[in-house]
Amino acid sequence: MKHPFICFLLIFLLAVSCQQNDKLAVPPAPYGPVPTEAQLKWQQMEMNMFCHFGPNTFTGNEWGDGTEIEDIFNPTQLDCRQWTQIAKAAGFKGIILTAKHHDGFCLWPNPESEHTVAHSSWRNGKGDVLKELSDACRQEELGFGIYISPWDLNAPTYGTPEYNGVFKRTLESALSQYGEVFEQWFDGACGEGPNGKRQEYDWPLFNNTVHQLQTQALIFSDVGPGCRWVGNEEGRAGRTCWSLLNTDGFTPGAGAPPQDTLTVGNRNGKHWIPAEVDVSIRPGWFYRDSEHPKSVKELMHIYYQSVGRNGLLLLNVPPDQRGLIAREDSMRLMQFAAALKSVFSEDLARKAYIMAASNIRGVKYPSHYWMERGFVHGVRNINEYEYGVFNLLDGHYDTYWTVDDSVTSASVVMSFPEQVTFNRVMLQEYIPLGQRVSKFHIKILTPDGEWKTIATETTIGYKRILLVPMCTAKAVRICIDESLACPVLNRVALFKDEVYSNLAEE
Numbered sequence: 003m004k005h006p007f008i009c010f011l012l013i014f015l016l017a018v019s020c021q022q023n024d025k026l027a028v029p030p031a032p033y034g035p036v037p038t039e040a041q042l043k044w045q046q047m048e049m050n051m052f053c054h055f056g057p058n059t060f061t062g063n064e065w066g067d068g069t070e071i072e073d074i075f076n077p078t079q080l081d082c083r084q085w086t087q088i089a090k091a092a093g094f095k096g097i098i099l100t101a102k103h104h105d106g107f108c109l110w111p112n113p114e115s116e117h118t119v120a121h122s123s124w125r126n127g128k129g130d131v132l133k134e135l136s137d138a139c140r141q142e143e144l145g146f147g148i149y150i151s152p153w154d155l156n157a158p159t160y161g162t163p164e165y166n167g168v169f170k171r172t173l174e175s176a177l178s179q180y181g182e183v184f185e186q187w188f189d190g191a192c193g194e195g196p197n198g199k200r201q202e203y204d205w206p207l208f209n210n211t212v213h214q215l216q217t218q219a220l221i222f223s224d225v226g227p228g229c230r231w232v233g234n235e236e237g238r239a240g241r242t243c244w245s246l247l248n249t250d251g252f253t254p255g256a257g258a259p260p261q262d263t264l265t266v267g268n269r270n271g272k273h274w275i276p277a278e279v280d281v282s283i284r285p286g287w288f289y290r291d292s293e294h295p296k297s298v299k300e301l302m303h304i305y306y307q308s309v310g311r312n313g314l315l316l317l318n319v320p321p322d323q324r325g326l327i328a329r330e331d332s333m334r335l336m337q338f339a340a341a342l343k344s345v346f347s348e349d350l351a352r353k354a355y356i357m358a359a360s361n362i363r364g365v366k367y368p369s370h371y372w373m374e375r376g377f378v379h380g381v382r383n384i385n386e387y388e389y390g391v392f393n394l395l396d397g398h399y400d401t402y403w404t405v406d407d408s409v410t411s412a413s414v415v416m417s418f419p420e421q422v423t424f425n426r427v428m429l430q431e432y433i434p435l436g437q438r439v440s441k442f443h444i445k446i447l448t449p450d451g452e453w454k455t456i457a458t459e460t461t462i463g464y465k466r467i468l469l470v471p472m473c474t475a476k477a478v479r480i481c482i483d484e485s486l487a488c489p490v491l492n493r494v495a496l497f498k499d500e501v502y503s504n505l506a507e508e
């Protein structure tokens with residue numbers, strides 16, 4: 003070529019002029035309430051471990067009455083490193099410990115109470131489970147969280163205004179000595195104390211105390227403000243599950259919204275208060291020799307109905323009387339982790355080679371895009387990169403497919419060079435911009451060339467995993483039918499669960 007420079011210049015000018023026709027469209031504005039940074043980080047933890055441990059571990063009760071002698075708490079081989087190593091290996095990102103259950107016994111030397119480890123002969127009154135567990139969590143890089151029951155069957159002041167001050171100082175003691183706390187778990191239970199009286203809880207005082215000492219900590223209660231109870235202890239979020247909730251006029255405990263409202267949340271709710279799904283691996287919350295952990299199949303079902311339905315799974319694994327997680331439970335957790343890995347390690351959607359969308363933000367006539375060894379072909383302007391469909395497969399959390407503001411129904415289709423077989427469809431909305439989708443369906447192109455609907459559902463949220471019958475497809479179409487504002491999706495994935503394939507949406 004005689005004039006390579008001129009040639010290069012012409013191509014460059016052509017490329018620039020094409021681009022100039024297409025200005026980068028502004029990203030969608032957030033819609034409705036959105037998560038705080040701490041709430042987003044929390045949601046991305048997906049699975050945390052709950053540990054119920056205390057006098058009940060030794061008496062076999064689910065609820066103590068506060069009269070247990072302190073010496074009853076005597077774990078002979080307590081080793082929180084064993085808990086954290088198991089939690090880490092099982093895929094949990096944090097641990098929440100019952101520092102004080104309804105019996106009032108404190109697993110740390112709380113100066114506000116005489117019903118604590120410091121008054122027991124365990125380690126000559128020098129033991130401190132919060133210290134040991136918070137250190138172990140830091141070593142394994144796990145979040146450390148604290149459950150403290152405001153209901154206290156031991157505190158003599160319970161049922162008087164004085165108790166709210168005692169409880170505030172109890173919180174201060176637990177939240178100021180053990181480093182960063184990612185979640186403060188408030189049980190809403192409120193019963194009679196040793197003086198036969200019920201307590202009027204000062205929730206604003208309790209919440210402010212937590213926020214002053216641990217700004218980043220999410221406060222769990224029936225109504226948040228950080229995250230909410232899912233309304234049942236069976237491990238099930240709603241098939242429709244909004245991370246939004248109206249809390250005006252409600253309080254934790256008896257004054258909470260109806261349980262089914264907590265399960266589903268409120269469409270157009272006023273506050274971002276995502277669902278936390280607490281459930282025990284065993285029939286009870288505390289360890290008992292006579293009880294056994296749930297099967298892997300039950301745990302998978304719980305996973306699909308919690309993480310797979312826009313919830314965070316808080317799975318209780320209670321340490322035994324030695325102060326260790328029982329072998330049976332740790333084995334079950336490893337089997338559970340292996341099952342999750344076998345399903346979720348291969349995303350079949352990544353095999354797609356042609357993708358198309360009905361709409362792309364800032365693009366007049368969206369085309370088809372080819373993917374080949376990491377390259378995308380068919381892109382003509384910057385908006386197709388910024389808001390295009392391949393963002394659904396790129397594995398980056400902050401890139402997404404979205405459409406013009408006026409569009410509230412849109413679809414994406416992925417075609418495969420060879421047919422794919424799957425029975426799980428994972429979708430994720432980009433929640434930093436709010437939860438938007440309220441109705442969608444999924445279609446496949448069967449090997450016979452017919453389009454067939456395989457699922458019709460409502461919300462997506464941070465993550466939705468659909469349990470569909472095992473199907474073989476040449477193409478998959480995700481159709482957003484209704485959205486409160488233009489849909490913003492950051493992931494579509496397809497998986498095959500061969501072992502628990504008979505689990506279905508219910």
Ligand code: FUL
Pocket residue numbers: 064189190191280287
């Ligand atoms: C409930 C308590 O009464 C149970 O004992 C358990 O701690 C559960 C997580 O919360 O309200």
